[in-house]
Amino acid sequence: MRNVKFPIDLLLILINQLVQEVVLDMDVDNNINHPLD
Numbered sequence: 001m002r003n004v005k006f007p008i009d010l011l012l013i014l015i016n017q018l019v020q021e022v023v024l025d026m027d028v029d030n031n032i033n034h035p036l037d
């Protein structure tokens with residue numbers, strides 16, 4: 001188990017990117033559905 005050291009930093013970066021993309025998509029959908037004009 002100790003020999004297999006997964007790069008947690010890389011995993012966190014990937015997760016952050018995915019979360020940001022999802023949040024941006026949600027924001028775009030919300031803006032289209034509910035314009036803030």
